[in-house]
Amino acid sequence: MHKQKGPIGVFDSGYGGLTVLKEIVKELPQYDYIYLGDNGRAPYGIRSFETVYHYTLECVQHLFRMGCHLVVLACNTASAKALRSIQQNDLPHIDPERRVLGIIRPTTEIVGNYTKSRQVGIFGTSGTVNSQSYPIEIEKFFPDVTVYQQACPMWVPLVENDEYHSEGADFFINKYIRQLMVQSPDIDTIVLGCTHYPLLIDKLQKHLPPDITLLSQGPIAAGSLANYLERHPEMEARCSTGGSRTFYTTDDTETFDRQAGIFFGTSVNSRHLEL
Numbered sequence: 001m002h003k004q005k006g007p008i009g010v011f012d013s014g015y016g017g018l019t020v021l022k023e024i025v026k027e028l029p030q031y032d033y034i035y036l037g038d039n040g041r042a043p044y045g046i047r048s049f050e051t052v053y054h055y056t057l058e059c060v061q062h063l064f065r066m067g068c069h070l071v072v073l074a075c076n077t078a079s080a081k082a083l084r085s086i087q088q089n090d091l092p093h094i095d096p097e098r099r100v101l102g103i104i105r106p107t108t109e110i111v112g113n114y115t116k117s118r119q120v121g122i123f124g125t126s127g128t129v130n131s132q133s134y135p136i137e138i139e140k141f142f143p144d145v146t147v148y149q150q151a152c153p154m155w156v157p158l159v160e161n162d163e164y165h166s167e168g169a170d171f172f173i174n175k176y177i178r179q180l181m182v183q184s185p186d187i188d189t190i191v192l193g194c195t196h197y198p199l200l201i202d203k204l205q206k207h208l209p210p211d212i213t214l215l216s217q218g219p220i221a222a223g224s225l226a227n228y229l230e231r232h233p234e235m236e237a238r239c240s241t242g243g244s245r246t247f248y249t250t251d252d253t254e255t256f257d258r259q260a261g262i263f264f265g266t267s268v269n270s271r272h273l274e275l
């Protein structure tokens, strides 16, 4: 048993996980949090399985060294490509009492409750889509649901480069929406399966048919974490409750602070992490 309590770690390849952290702190404000964005090596969505796994493991280990007992991968790409190996192969050696949770499972557990047509769409990075994680996981909980996926490789760069309000963004948003909807006009529920995409929600709503339900993962992940801590009092007891939020980026802190405010909703003051 670790004597020292620690913050909850929240990890993403860049800024996207801040849309998740924002909802987590709304739901569970009492805990301390450390956010780590691997901006220096983002985007992850176009990288190989091995690369995403090694980058994610390295960042998780940094969060463990900073005192976190529990880390949330607020990144679909990392959850799709690294979570299982970390949970099954690495954690038993590193420390069997620490935990790493992903963001895909909580979404797939509930998506079937929203769709009437039983036709669900997923927008994600190429890495997430190619991993087939969403269709595989949704099949376990809702075998009657058919899943259609669309990779949106231009959306993360639009968000990371603050171009998501531009006319260029409309072009690429429309393009991937059409490519998804042509697969099945009966899709009535779409998962924003990348934590960057909630920033595009206004434009997505503008271009999508009005009766489509769009699911953002922040509130889902926050509810799932609250539920996890209730079911695991031994882990809850290891989470410190000072209400602090600490931000690390592997890239330039000034740029991070400027952009992060948009994702997190309030200004942040980050520290640099040298990998």
Ligand code: DGL
Binding pocket: 012, 013, 014, 016, 017, 042, 043, 044, 045, 046, 074, 075, 076, 077, 078, 125, 128, 156, 193, 194, 195, 196
């Ligand atoms: N935000 C990450 C996700 O949820 C992906 C961003 C990236 O490509 O690095 O998948």
